[in-house]
Amino acid sequence: MKRHADNPALRAAYALSAIYPRLRSRTTRAGYRLRRTFAHSLLTYDNQSFTDGAGAQFQRVLGVYALARDIDAKYLHSPVSLIGYRGTPNSRDKAGDKILNELDDLTLIASDSGAEAMAARATVVSLSSPRSHELEKHAGTSKHPTLFKITLPYQELDRDPAIWNRLRPVLRHQTTRRPPLRIAVHVRRGDNHFVAAERLLPNSYYISVAQRLGSLLVQLDIPHRFEIFSETLTIGTRLTPSDFTPGMTSESFAVAGDHDRFGEFDALSPVDLHLDTPLMEAIGMMVSADVLITSKSSLSIVVGLLNPDRLILFHPFWHAPMAHWVTTSADGQFNEAHAAKMLRRYLSGT
Structure with a gap:
């Protein structure tokens, strides 16, 4: 890339930044772009607009936090407050609202210092699924801060999944890296038999992925065992x-x-x-596993994000995976060389 002194577009960007202090240039994967500073803006999850499952909502909380860190905005914590879908009757957690506190304790996420005071005098802007230019348009000032209430933070996260790395300082969980290698397989079932059937993956898919992985582990002389997590009807x-x-x-x-x-x-x-295991217990077991095979499920993604550096075999779903996750195909195939590399890196602790 040319230095800005040799690049007319970048010279213009720097000139504008000098004239308008609230504009600044920023390097992204797509190159330079102008944006307003978000020092006087807050981001929070809109926890009232779409109260579906625990996994879907908690993924949004994680996404809003990561986005706030990425654009240098203040973060105001709004945890999941109501879970509208709690699984099948057999798996439905009997813990009631206790689960909300346990869900919130999965990370160290909390409101930034001074966020509540700023929010008390901020103008509230509700954005369902904002793009960066919408955030820029409504960015606050020292006299008139803005509180963005966001439902779906994925426009920027799908454009640049590296933003998920902003979660690392607030993650709690570590795996033990002790043999045998624990391979968690999340099999999303339950209501998908009757609604949203396109999200169902057949047993043959999971078995194909697992058997290919098992063969690879045998070649690498790594003892292992599989753990299936699902719910029954x-x-x-x-x-x-x-x-x-x-x-x-x-x-x-x-x-x-x-x-x-x-x-x-x-x-x-x-x-x-592990069938009909209480939700938080199942999450804990899957997060601490050494390998994760995902389903078409936000809960799978959350489990992956909470411990992102192990081998994660990811079936394409609604949102983009982290760059180092290994994508699978419909027949269960995946890049075994990439998977072996991730396993060696994980087991060496590097």
């Missing part, structure tokens, strides 16, 4: 609209057969089935 159970994410369906459904066939996972060895 009892035959004869009747599901009403209240059993789903609010607004997802107006229909009721009867469970008429064995939709899940978890016995098929006996093809993996050794394997443990």
Whole structure:
């Protein structure tokens, strides 16, 4: 890249910055761009607008925090306050609102110093899924700060997934890196049998990924075991609209057969089935595992983000993965050389 003195576009950017102090240039993966400073703006999660599952909402909390750190804005913590979808009747957590505190304790995220005082005199701007130019347009000033209430922070995060690295200082969990290697497989089931069926991945997908990984680990002489995390549906159970994410369906459904066939996972060895495990216990076990195989699920992504540097085998979903995660194909194939490299790096602690 040319130095700014030799580049007309960059010379113009620096000139504008000198004339208008509230504009500044910033290096991004896409090059230079102008933006207003966010020193007098706060970001917070809008925890009232879309109260779906715990994983989906907590991913948004993490995203808003990471975005605030990336643009040097103040952060005002608004934790998940209401979980509208709590899983199938068999897996539904009986802990009630206790789960909200446990969810919040997964990281060290908290409001910045002075954020609450600034928020008390700020103009509130609610943005569902903001792009950077929308944030720039409403950026606050010392006299008139702005509080951005954001529902979906993914416009910038999908453009540059490296922003997720801003979470690292607030992460709690570490894995032990002791044999046998624990491989957590998150199998998203439950309501997806009846709504959003496009998110269902067949057992054959997970088994294919796991068997390919198992063969690789045998080649590397690494002892391992598989741990399957999912939820069950009892035959004869009747599901009403209240059993789903609010607004997802107006229909009721009867469970008429064995939709899940978890016995098929006996093809993996050794394997443990963790079915209908309480949510926070399951999250803790998956976060502490050495390898994660994700499903099409925000909960999978959250578990990955909370311990991002192990081997994560990622099936494409709504949002972009971190750059070092290993993407899988529909038939369970993945770049085994990349996976082996990630395993060696992880096991060496580098």
